[in-house]
Amino acid sequence: MIYLEEFSILTPEQEEGWLHDNYNLHCTRQYYPFRVFETPLPQLKLGNITILYGGNGSGKTTLLNLMAEKLRLPRSTPYNRTPFFGDYVEMCRIRMAGEDTGYVEQIPYESRFIGSDDVFEHILRLREQNDARNLAAERAARQWGGDRSCLTRLNSKEQGGYDAYLAHMKARHTTRNRYISQRAEAAEREYSNGESAFIYFTQAIAERGLYLLDEPENSLSPNLQLDLVDFLSSSVVCGAQLVIATHSPLLLSIEGARIYDLDHSPISLRPWHELENVRLLFHFFNEHRDLFLNNRR
Numbered sequence: 351m352i353y354l355e356e357f358s359i360l361t362p363e364q365e366e367g368w369l370h371d372n373y374n375l376h377c378t379r380q381y382y383p384f385r386v387f388e389t390p391l392p393q394l395k396l397g398n399i400t401i402l403y404g405g406n407g408s409g410k411t412t413l414l415n416l417m418a419e420k421l422r423l424p425r426s427t428p429y430n431r432t433p434f435f436g437d438y439v440e441m442c443r444i445r446m447a448g449e450d451t452g453y454v455e456q457i458p459y460e461s462r463f464i465g466s467d468d469v470f471e472h473i474l475r476l477r478e479q480n481d482a483r484n485l486a487a488e489r490a491a492r493q494w495g496g497d498r499s500c501l502t503r504l505n506s507k508e509q510g511g512y513d514a515y516l517a518h519m520k521a522r523h524t525t526r527n528r529y530i531s532q533r534a535e536a537a538e539r540e541y542s543n544g545e546s547a548f549i550y551f552t553q554a555i556a557e558r559g560l561y562l563l564d565e566p567e568n569s570l571s572p573n574l575q576l577d578l579v580d581f582l583s584s585s586v587v588c589g590a591q592l593v594i595a596t597h598s599p600l601l602l603s604i605e606g607a608r609i610y611d612l613d614h615s616p617i618s619l620r621p622w623h624e625l626e627n628v629r630l631l632f633h634f635f636n637e638h639r640d641l642f643l644n645n646r647r
Contacts, residue, residue, distance in 0.1 A: 351398070351589040353457045353560045356445035357417055358393040360384075360438070368441070380432045386412050389615045397608040398586045402595045403625055404612030410595035411465075414562045416442055417593065418463040423562065427467040460559035466568045469547045476546065543569045552581060557588035567598035575600040599628045 360368070365384045386409045394400070394413075402410040415429050419439045447455035547569045555561050567575050575598060582592055583604060594601060602609060602622040611620040622628055635642070 351455075351558065351586075351591055352396065352447045353455050353461075353591050354396050354417070354421070354444060354593075355447050355449075356393055356395055356443075357413075357420075358443045359387070359391055359413070359416060360441055361390055362387070364441070368437075372437075381434055382430065382432045383412050383416060383438050384434055387612075387617075389612075389617050391612075391617050394610060395608070396591070396593060397606070399582070399592045399594070399604055399607040401602060401604070401607045401609045402593070402612060403597060403602060403609050403620075403627075405597065405626075408612040410612060411564050414463065414465075414564050414593065414595050417444075418562050420444055421457060421461075421560070423457075423461055423463045423560070425463040425465070425468065427465065427471055429465070429467075458556075458559040460556040461561060462554065462559070463562045463564070464551070464554055464566070465564035469550050469566075469569070472550050473543055473546045544571050544574050548574045548578060551578060555582075555585050555590060557585065558590060560591045561585075561593070563592060563594045563596075565596055565598075566594065567596055567601055572600060579604055597627050599625075599631055602628060 362385075369381065369384060391409075391413075402413055404410050411429075415431070416439060417423075418425060419435070420442050421444065446457075547566075551563075551566060566578060570578060579601060582594075586592060594607075596602065599622070602625060607622070609620055609622055609625070610617060611625060613626060614620060623632075
């Protein structure tokens with residue numbers, strides 16, 4: 351399902367013209383997102399899966415941030431921006447599906463931006479919640495032990511009185527586990543960072559919606575990256591549209607993806623097997639192919 355058909359930013363000439371007309375260039379050096387793209391960026395025509403490929407500093411994340419802000423997609427964590435950012439976003443152009451027919455495809459409310467910081471924040475928040483739950487469980491366990499061993503006599507002020515007596519009797523007739531479960535939430539099962547990240551994606555991406563994913567391969571092993579490829583492919587079949595910033599060869603191999611090579615001049619669509627990162631790995635393994643072939647079973 352396609353919701354966003356086209357996205358375009360300013361040309362270098364438009365950027366310089368606007369900066370010259372609106373700001374004294376000697377007042378600040380923080381122009382972001384102006385002057386990020388040295389090579390003119392074409393109008394991005396988006397498909398069911400669109401991939402923004404490029405090395406560090408190529409502008410992949412900047413494009414996703416501009417799209418997310420232009421479309422007002424929700425996100426969990428802050429991102430790099432300057433006082434110029436809002437003005438730049440206003441000048442970006444989008445084209446939604448159905449504009450030619452007058453039946454514009456509305457972006458579902460499930461749509462969102464998902465970046466590495468969102469995933470890491472989720473993992474840290476889960477750990478903090480589990481730490482608090484474990485602490486509450488430890489306190490409940492100590493309370494259960496103290497109440498059971500209490501020899502309080504009814505109405506004895508010196509030993510706690512009637513309330514302490516009731517607590518003592520309740521503890522005697524309640525198992526330790528049940529006593530704790532009544533007073534503290536059970537901690538959620540904790541996984542490795544990679545497993546937690548993969549689970550996060552499967553929970554955050556619904557069957558409908560536009561999702562902007564910034565380097566989702568972070569923390570994922572090759573096996574989990576391939577699992578993510580399968581999951582994202584199935585999500586598209588169910589009605590999701592994806593725009594992904596990545597330099598992972600495994601994610602770049604997603605069948606049917608439109609891949610914009612931000613490292614190439616001019617920036618253009620290219621097949622995944624021609625991209626520099628992919629070719630680099632191909633040559634690396636080809637140099638060591640005897641090691642693999644001699645150990646075949």
